[in-house]
Amino acid sequence: MTSGMCVRCGGRIVALQKETAVREKARQLSDQTSYPVIYRVLKGIVLCGVCLAALPLIGHDICQRCGRDLEDQTFIGNERLCRDCVHGEDDQILVANRSLLRYEKGEKDLLGSFKYRGDERLALYYGTLLAITVQRYYRSMGFTCITMVPLHPQRLRERGFNQVDLLARHLGVAIKIPAKPLLLRTKDTPKLSKQKGRTARHESMREAFVWDGQDIPSAAKILLLDDIYTTGSTLRSCAKTIREHLGPSCEIYSLTIYR
Numbered sequence: 001m002t003s004g005m006c007v008r009c010g011g012r013i014v015a016l017q018k019e020t021a022v023r024e025k026a027r028q029l030s031d032q033t034s035y036p037v038i039y040r041v042l043k044g045i046v047l048c049g050v051c052l053a054a055l056p057l058i059g060h061d062i063c064q065r066c067g068r069d070l071e072d073q074t075f076i077g078n079e080r081l082c083r084d085c086v087h088g089e090d091d092q093i094l095v096a097n098r099s100l101l102r103y104e105k106g107e108k109d110l111l112g113s114f115k116y117r118g119d120e121r122l123a124l125y126y127g128t129l130l131a132i133t134v135q136r137y138y139r140s141m142g143f144t145c146i147t148m149v150p151l152h153p154q155r156l157r158e159r160g161f162n163q164v165d166l167l168a169r170h171l172g173v174a175i176k177i178p179a180k181p182l183l184l185r186t187k188d189t190p191k192l193s194k195q196k197g198r199t200a201r202h203e204s205m206r207e208a209f210v211w212d213g214q215d216i217p218s219a220a221k222i223l224l225l226d227d228i229y230t231t232g233s234t235l236r237s238c239a240k241t242i243r244e245h246l247g248p249s250c251e252i253y254s255l256t257i258y259r
Contacts, residue, residue, distance in 0.1 A: 006048035007125050008110060017049035028057060029136050038135050041174075045128050056102040058259060066232060067098045067137075067259050084231070094239040095251055097229050098137040099259035100129050107258060111227060115163050123163070127170025129257055130225070134175050138253065144220035146172050146179040149238055150209070152188040167257075168225050177223070182216065183209045183238055205237035211245040219249040229256040 003013050026039040045052065058069040063082035070082060101107060114122040148164040156162055165181070172179035187208035216222075224238055232254075239252040 008051040021049040021052040097254040100133040103258040123166035131174035147182040
């Protein structure tokens with residue numbers, strides 16, 4: 001029995017083969033309480049069993065601040081923080097980040113198809129992965145809204161769409177939380193992958209965003225969405241702008257597909 005085509009490899013999805021992978025991944029991603037929900041979401045994801053089984057899931061041993069997989073990393077102190085978070089900024093503007101997948105070679109190619117080659121059918125796939133990530137890490141948080149990292153108008157004209165807007169729309173429907181654009185990007189920064197070092201990335205993101213005038217309670221709990229967490233410079237810059245407008249009572253958490 002088959003049920004559609006896999007968005008990763010283009011092969012047919014064989015239901016019986018996929019079922020084994022769904023059960024295994026649901027066990028990896030959930031506890032007894034969340035297993036039924038994550039199982040149902042995985043059941044509907046447009047992946048064949050082979051591609052589902054091969055997803056590079058972040059393990060259970062993570063940095064408690066940025067969500068990095070610590071399985072092959074060293075951590076420092078009782079808080080279980082990675083070296084970057086120990087030696088980085090400790091301003092707690094961004095309470096925590098959580099991600100689902102490690103950013104490996106095959107994942108880079110697929111995300112490139114979505115972001116730079118306009119394969120918008122991947123929006124539902126990635127939105128589903130984000131919904132799983134919320135169930136895994138944030139299911140009891142009670143967020144006020146989802147917001148997203150905006151594109152600069154020039155970059156938006158080049159791409160024709162903001163991929164994170166599409167992800168926020170799909171995620172909002174899946175977890176029943178409104179998606180609201182809270183920020184504008186006023187600085188057309190170079191791609192972070194072309195900037196050398198954490199300091200350069202941090203400086204490039206300084207004052208890159210401004211508030212967009214939405215009416216949000218000052219004590220809001222906000223879920224800030226992007227596709228990748230690399231150094232966290234972009235997400236922290238967004239969080240800083242939100243905090244400057246709403247004040248210290250708001251809490252900002254971030255969510256990305258990849259770490």
